[in-house]
Each structure stands twice: as structure tokens, then as C-alpha cells.
Amino acid sequence: MLRRAAQAPRAAARQGPAILFEDVAKRYPAGVEALRGVTLRIDPGEFVFIVGPTGAGKSTLLRLIYRDEVPTRGRVVVNGWDTARLPAALLPHLRRSVGIVFQDFKLLPRKTVSENIEFVLRVTGVPREEIPARVQVVLEQVGLLHRASAFPSQISGGEQQRVSVARALANRPPILLADEPTGNLDPSTSWEIIQLLSAINLHGTTVVVATHNNTLVDILRRRVVQVADGTVVRDELRGLYAHEA
Amino acid sequence: MRVFPGRELGHLLHNGTYLAAEGWTAFRRNGLMSLAALTTALVMQLTLGGGLVAFLNLRHLTDQIEGRVEVVAFLRDGLSPRARAALRSSIAGLPQVAEARLVSKEVALRRLQSAFGGRVSFADLLQAIPLPDSLVFRVHEPREVRAVAEAVRRIPEVEEVVFGAQAVDRLFALTGGVRHIAAVAAVVLAAVALVVIINTVRLTIIARREEIEIMRLVGATAWFIRGPFVVEGVVAGALSATVAAAVLVPVYLNAAGRIRVLLPFLPLADPRAVLPGVVVLMLVAGVAVGCAGGVLSVRRFLRDTPAA
Numbered sequence: 001m002l003r004r005a006a007q008a009p010r011a012a013a014r015q016g017p018a019i020l021f022e023d024v025a026k027r028y029p030a031g032v033e034a035l036r037g038v039t040l041r042i043d044p045g046e047f048v049f050i051v052g053p054t055g056a057g058k059s060t061l062l063r064l065i066y067r068d069e070v071p072t073r074g075r076v077v078v079n080g081w082d083t084a085r086l087p088a089a090l091l092p093h094l095r096r097s098v099g100i101v102f103q104d105f106k107l108l109p110r111k112t113v114s115e116n117i118e119f120v121l122r123v124t125g126v127p128r129e130e131i132p133a134r135v136q137v138v139l140e141q142v143g144l145l146h147r148a149s150a151f152p153s154q155i156s157g158g159e160q161q162r163v164s165v166a167r168a169l170a171n172r173p174p175i176l177l178a179d180e181p182t183g184n185l186d187p188s189t190s191w192e193i194i195q196l197l198s199a200i201n202l203h204g205t206t207v208v209v210a211t212h213n214n215t216l217v218d219i220l221r222r223r224v225v226q227v228a229d230g231t232v233v234r235d236e237l238r239g240l241y242a243h244e245a
Numbered sequence: 246m247r248v249f250p251g252r253e254l255g256h257l258l259h260n261g262t263y264l265a266a267e268g269w270t271a272f273r274r275n276g277l278m279s280l281a282a283l284t285t286a287l288v289m290q291l292t293l294g295g296g297l298v299a300f301l302n303l304r305h306l307t308d309q310i311e312g313r314v315e316v317v318a319f320l321r322d323g324l325s326p327r328a329r330a331a332l333r334s335s336i337a338g339l340p341q342v343a344e345a346r347l348v349s350k351e352v353a354l355r356r357l358q359s360a361f362g363g364r365v366s367f368a369d370l371l372q373a374i375p376l377p378d379s380l381v382f383r384v385h386e387p388r389e390v391r392a393v394a395e396a397v398r399r400i401p402e403v404e405e406v407v408f409g410a411q412a413v414d415r416l417f418a419l420t421g422g423v424r425h426i427a428a429v430a431a432v433v434l435a436a437v438a439l440v441v442i443i444n445t446v447r448l449t450i451i452a453r454r455e456e457i458e459i460m461r462l463v464g465a466t467a468w469f470i471r472g473p474f475v476v477e478g479v480v481a482g483a484l485s486a487t488v489a490a491a492v493l494v495p496v497y498l499n500a501a502g503r504i505r506v507l508l509p510f511l512p513l514a515d516p517r518a519v520l521p522g523v524v525v526l527m528l529v530a531g532v533a534v535g536c537a538g539g540v541l542s543v544r545r546f547l548r549d550t551p552a553a
Contacts, residue, residue: 068462095462100462108456110456
């Protein structure tokens with residue numbers, strides 16, 4: 001599905017880890033301890049599954065990466081930026097360096113497919129003349145050029161998710177996060193999405209996928225980080241969803 | 246990734262037309278809610294414009310009256326012609342006085358009749374004219390009017406002295422209360438208009454809360470999100486000002502025309518001098534209130550978003 005004419009992500013030859021967690025703990029104001037000491041290092045170009053049951057801390061982990069939250073203890077470093085120390089003015093820049101794909105797609109309902117992608121390009125100040133071409137490129141990458149003028153409500157769930165991926169890619173971010181990207185999709189569409197993410201990773205983007213879809217994890221056999229009860233209990237390359245006994 | 250902080254403003258300007266178009270589209274799509282904001286703003290604008298026009302006319306009137314260096318001293322009845330002549334020359338002899346002349350009651354009656362443009366007949370009054378004889382004199386300097394008028398009033402043959410500034414004082418005393426009420430009302434209306442615009446835009450935002458959240462997640466800065474809403478407020482403000490002006494101008498011109506016919510001696514300000522300034526002020530007020538409304542309404546929802 002991913003055409004050859006792909007873009008290389010920016011800062012591909014970056015020194016240092018893409019994502020770094022140093023003994024990170026996160027306690028929410030209500031007293032819930034979502035993470036209790038996580039140390040994790042993800043290098044540029046890796047493909048990582050974050051697995052674990054609901055409530056184990058997967059979403060919190062991701063939220064710490066795109067700085068929807070800051071750690072209550074420890075450090076989270078993304079693309080060289082310490083998220084807790086990041087000046088407010090630079091937050092949009094961090095967000096732009098991390099493409100995010102959500103379970104519920106989160107497309108702007110009042111905009112067409114191409115306008116949704118155009119939006120993120122405008123937000124980052126891409127010159128007006130370049131935008132149509134860039135939109136076309138990412139839509140081709142996900143195979144949805146023919147849906148450019150459709151509204152989200154007019155396309156299927158799988159297509160919406162692909163638009164979501166295209167949008168996440170538009171700014172060529174070094175990191176792509178996916179929080180339960182297949183949660184709302186049927187098995188065959190889920191497989192297509194994961195294949196898409198895998199292909200994107202082949203071109204150099206660091207991809208982190210939080211999921212509880214064991215089938216997909218088992219088929220791909222990539223690095224698996226298992227989170228349980230707020231800590232990392234397993235971290236193995238070419239892993240399976242469940243620990244092999 | 247390198248970051249150039251100064252770039253943000255550049256992006257904003259560069260995207261200005263895009264954000265403006267978004268704001269206009271949003272305004273159009275809001276339908277009823279925009280109408281509510283518009284109507285309130287319209288009422289405020291009409292009051293502002295109407296009040297301003299009335300104020301300017303009042304000021305013109307008082308300037309005209311005050312500027313008159315003419316003083317009228319009404320004489321007691323029953324003075325002999327010689328007494329009247331002596332009075333005239335003594336007043337004319339005062340150093341501050343430029344000239345003085347007597348005006349008999351007959352002449353006064355005729356003047357009154359012509360002031361009313363012949364609409365009213367005074368024929369039945371000619372037998373026993375209820376008007377007093379008067380002595381009209383002019384002073385050299387307007388600021389000397391009060392002093393001279395006071396001095397003349399003390400002369401026993403003089404019953405009453407009337408001059409421009411005095412009339413103005415009386416007018417202001419009468420209208421003082423009205424003007425204060427009007428000022429307070431204007432401020433209250435402006436506040437109401439602001440609140441309505443804020444709430445209208447806020448309702449829009451609540452409906453679009455998820456959109457704003459998504460915008461934040463993909464890295465939009467506060468101004469990028471805020472831009473279209475500010476434009477929406479400005480459009481509402483400018484539109485209400487324009488409609489209000491379109492109503493006010495013909496109404497005022499019509500009313501001024503009628504007043505000139507009914508009360509010909511009342512000096513009205515020249516509409517060509519008054520109206521342009523008032524219309525401009527209405528537009529500025531509308532845009533300012535709309536802009537403020539747009540910014541303030543989004544504030545709560547963008548608390549955690551950096552403005553860059």
C-alpha cells in the first residue's frame with residue numbers, strides 16, 4: 001500500500017534516543033498512580049508495541065510522550081527535549097514532531113479529507129504553494145487520493161483511520177505514535193493499518209503503537225514492551241503479545 | 246529540529262487570509278446564534294450613534310448660543326421715551342459695550358412672527374402686546390457678557406436680563422440629569438453587547454470543543470485557533486455597525502429636515518459635519534467590541550495552549 005515515492009522523515013540521522021523515559025512515575029491529582037517507575041529507551045527508526053490490559057498505563061505512557069501530561073517523577077525526553085522543562089512556547093513544536101493516530105481517528109468533522117491534512121500543514125507554516133502537493137503525496141501513501149474531497153462522515157472507519165495516519169505523516173515527523181489505532185476497526189482493516197504503519201517505519205520513522213490486539217502483535221513479531229500495573233514487566237525484541245513460557 | 250520563535254507572527258500574517266476566511270465561514274454557519282449577537286450589537290450601535298448625534302447637536306446649539314455676544318435687557322413697563330433713551334445711552338457708554346439699541350414691543354412682536362415663518366397669527370395680540378420693551382446691546386468680548394449683564398440687571402429700570410450663556414446654563418441644568426442617564430445607559434449597553442457576543446462565540450466553541458482539542462493536539466498555537474473566532478466577532482461587530490449606520494443616517498436626515506421646518510430658529514449641526522465622524526466611531530466601536538468578544542470567549546478554552 002505504501003508507494004515508493006515516500007518522504008524521509010526530518011532529522012533521520014539524529015543522535016541520541018528518540019524517546020527516553022528515566023525512572024518515570026506519574027500520579028494523577030486524584031491519587032491514581034498510573035506509572036510507578038518506568039525506564040525505557042527507544043532509538044530512532046525502531047518499531048515498538050506497547051502492550052498490556054486497559055488501565056495498565058499504556059495511554060499514560062503515550063500522553064507523556066506527546067506531553068499531554070508531565071511526569072511527577074523522573075524525566076521524559078522526546079527528540080532531545082525534556083518535556084517537563086519545555087517552555088510553553090515550544091510545545092506546538094514538540095507536538096508537530098510527534099504524529100499521533102488515535103483510536104477514534106479525531107478528524108475535524110467539518111473539513112474534507114484534504115482540508116484535514118491541509119490544516120496541519122498550515123499550522124506548521126508550510127508555504128501555501130507547497131501544500132496541495134504535500135497533501136497529495138501523503139494521500140497517495142495511504143491510498144486515499146480518490147477520497148480527497150469527501151467528509152469524514154462519508155467514508156468508512158478504516159478510511160478515516162488512514163486519513164488520520166496521512167495527517168500524522170504530513171509534517172514528516174520523526175516519531176509516529178498510535179494509541180489503539182485498530183480499536184474501532186474490523187480485523188482485516190486493522191491488518192491494513194498495521195501494515196501501513198510498518199511500511200512507514202521502513203522509511204525511517206520511529207513508530208510506537210499501544211495496543212491490546214494480540215493477533216497483530218503476534219504476527220509482526222517486533223519489539224514488545226509490556227506494561228502491567230504501572231511498570232514495564234517485559235521488553236523484548238521480536239516479542240509476542242503474551243510472554244512465552 | 247530548529248525553532249525560530251519570531252516565525253510564529255510571520256505564519257500568522259501569512260495565514261491571515263486563510264484564518265479570515267475560516268472566521269467568515271464560521272459566522273455564516275452559525276445562523277441563529279450570530280443573529281442574537283448581531284441584534285444586541287445593533288441596538289447598542291443605534292443607541293451609541295443616536296446619542297452621539299444628539300450630543301453633537303446639543304453642543305453645536307450651545308456653542309451657537311453661547312457665542313452670541315448679544316444681551317437683551319427687558320425693561321419695566323411704563324417708562325417714558327426719554328427714560329428709555331437715557332438708559333440706552335448710559336449702557337452704550339459702558340466701555341465693554343459695542344452698541345446698544347432699543348427694541349419696542351411692536352418690533353419684538355413682528356420678529357417673533359417672522360421667526361415662526363408666518364405659521365402663527367399674532368393679529369389678536371396687537372391691541373395689548375404682552376411683550377416688554379427691550380434694550381439689545383452687544384459687548385466686545387464674550388467673556389465680559391456675564392459681568393456686564395449682572396451690572397445691567399441691577400439697574401432699577403431693568404426687569405430682567407437674558408443672555409446666551411445664561412440660557413445655556415439653564416439648558417444644561419435641565420438636561421444634565423438626562424445626559425448622565427444616557428451615558429450610563431450607553432456603558433451598560435456596551436457591556437451587554439460584549440457579554441452577548443462572548444456568549445455567542447462561546448456557545449460556538451462548546452459545540453466545537455472537540456475540534457479545538459484536535460487542533461491543539463496537532464500542534465496549533467493559541468492564535469491559530471483563536472484567529473477565526475476573533476474574525477467572527479469582528480464581522481459581527483462591523484456588520485451591526487453598518488446596519489445601524491444605514492438606519493441612522495436616513496432617519497437623522499429626515500428628522501433634521503422636519504425640525505428645521507418646525508423650529509426654524511433652532512440651529513442644528515450640519516449633517517455633513519456630524520455624520521461621517523459618528524459612523525466611523527460606530528464602526529470602530531463595533532469592531533473593537535467584536536474583537537474583544539472573540540478573544541475573551543476563547544480564553545477559557547485555550548488556557549493551556551501556548552500563544553507562541
